[in-house]
Amino acid sequence: MTHDAPNPPDPLPATGAHGTEADGRRLTTRETAERLGVKPETVYAYVSRGQLTSRRAPGGRGSTFDAAEVDSLSRRTGRRESSAAAAGELVFRTGITLIQPDRYFFRGVDAAELARRHSYEEVAEWIWTGELHRGVRFTAPPESLAAARHTAAALPPHSSSTDRLRAAVAAAAATDPLRFDLSPEGVLNSARGLLPTLVGALPTAEGADVDLRDGDSLASQLWPRLCGVRADAASLAVLDTALALLADHDLAASTLAARVAASTHAHPYAVVSAGLGALEGPLHGAASGAAHRMLSEAVGRGGAAPVVADHLRAGRRIPGLGHRLYTGEDPRATVLFALLDEVPQAAPALEAARAVVATAARHTPLHANVDLAMAVLSVACGMPAEAGETVFAVSRTAGWIAHAMEEYVERPLRLRPSGQYTGPRPPQPLPPAG
Known part of the structure; x- marks a missing residue:
């Protein structure tokens, strides 16, 4: 994940023998x-x-x-x-997210406060347009949703949610004849339809009671895809806030992949596909699954100490701890832990998470990150280990779209680094035929 530094000074006026x-x-x-x-x-x-x-x-x-x-x-x-x-890094100017050592901002507004007070859809609109639209909801185009569901359902039963999301994006793209309209309004129309299409293409959890109505929030639509138990208001608030908090985080690996795709003027669906491909790496979006399994083990064994000890003994990093961009606790985790305190069934998992942090602190100065907070939600509500990755993928789609909109107005194909060739020095003889 690449950290964009605080706003730089304006460039110096152009001077010199060759004029302005x-x-x-x-x-x-x-x-x-x-x-x-x-x-x-x-x-x-x-x-x-x-x-x-x-x-x-x-x-x-x-x-x-x-x-x-x-x-x-x-x-x-x-x-x-x-x-x-x-240092060999790519640096971009972006007006979307600024990260500081203990907090982060969406278009200059404290992202944690924004997520506490506004729904995911409202935060997405803010990231895209810089305007706040109260009560905004997204609707999936019927043809797009039908194609996405059919395609995702055709995958083998063992397919992950990210597999299904990738398939759903491709199917939705094929049904949108205006997908190559890269004007801001064209991109936003595609994005507002794609998000509920992605959620609607996921299978419902076993035992889930799906009783959705027009105008339901995206969090309400996503919940029965993650959990077979109906959500209470407090639990649904955690999910909605998590979606809002995760919507963007500067130039994470998946966002960089999305911007590279956008630099070729690939349409928004292709941009999201590029982001999903990078997200699936175990060091990025899939990291929450490791935190879920670790926390489940801690709850099952009745304490964090033996679980932390096992990780330390094996030389493995402790999932859910540490973030290279924050000196203390991940501000996204701080918000979610506070909301999880209001969810009665989350108490055992929340206690175990805090015990993991306290136990690990004796050996390493690491703080909780958002993966640990998402693990508390998924463990407490009986969600699968991949639930955090699913939430991450759906949420971050908004950020990828926002970065694509920035990239579309940049010089096309600007993201073309040079390779440093380390192979055999030419000319080499032709290889013998096999």
Whole structure:
């Protein structure tokens, strides 16, 4: 997961022998590097990524660069690329999420407070548009929902929820003839229909009483896909808040994958498919399953100490603890733990989670992350181990769409890094026929 630093200073005014960005003159490599605040080597890295266009200088000595294009790149990168490039990282300017050591923000608003006070749909609209629409609900187009359900149901019984979500996205895309409309309104129309389609394509849990009505929240629609017991108001509030909290988290691996897809002007469904592919890695969205299994074991064994000891003895990291972006407890976990305190049946799992944190603290200075909080919900309500991943995937779809909308207005195909070839030096002889 990549952390976007706090807002950078505005780029310095363009100066130098070749004038301002408006005069159309060319800059030398040295002048371009100075204007961007990077090394000359980094200028050519921008060229290889497709972020700058070079032209051979008169006489064939060196390259020149368009001043307007250089200044546009400077505004986008905020002159932060120098250290990031040296570290081999990609850095983007984004107006969606800012992460600080102990909190995070959606479009400048405290995300935890936003999720406490507003539904997932309202938070999604805020992330997409910067506008808050009270009581907004999303509706699945009937043709899209039917195709997604049919396709997801055709998978083998052992298929995971993420398998079914990927299949549902592909089916929904095929039914949307306007999927290549990348205008903001076109993308939003697709997104508002895709989210309830994804949820509606998931099978209902065994014993679940599905009595949904038009206008039900996405959390209400998702609950019977996760749990066979009807949700009480407190439990449903936890799920809805979790969806809102997880909607975006800057440039996590799946979001980067989504932005790469968007940089090719792939349609929103393809962007979501790219995000789902990266999400399924055990170090990303699937991490919540490990926390669920660990917490289930702690509850079953009547204490956290033996479970933590087993992990330490085997040299395994303790699931649900630690986050590279937060110095203390993950603020998303803090919000969910407070809400879980209001859910009576969550008490044993919540006690076990706190015991895991306290026991582990004797050996490692790690705090609870959102995976542990999601594990409390899934263990307490009898959900499967993959429930957290399902919630994550549905929720983060909103963030992937928001990042796609940002990427669509950037220079196409700009996310093209160069490979450092380490294979045999050419020319090599042709291999013998087998």
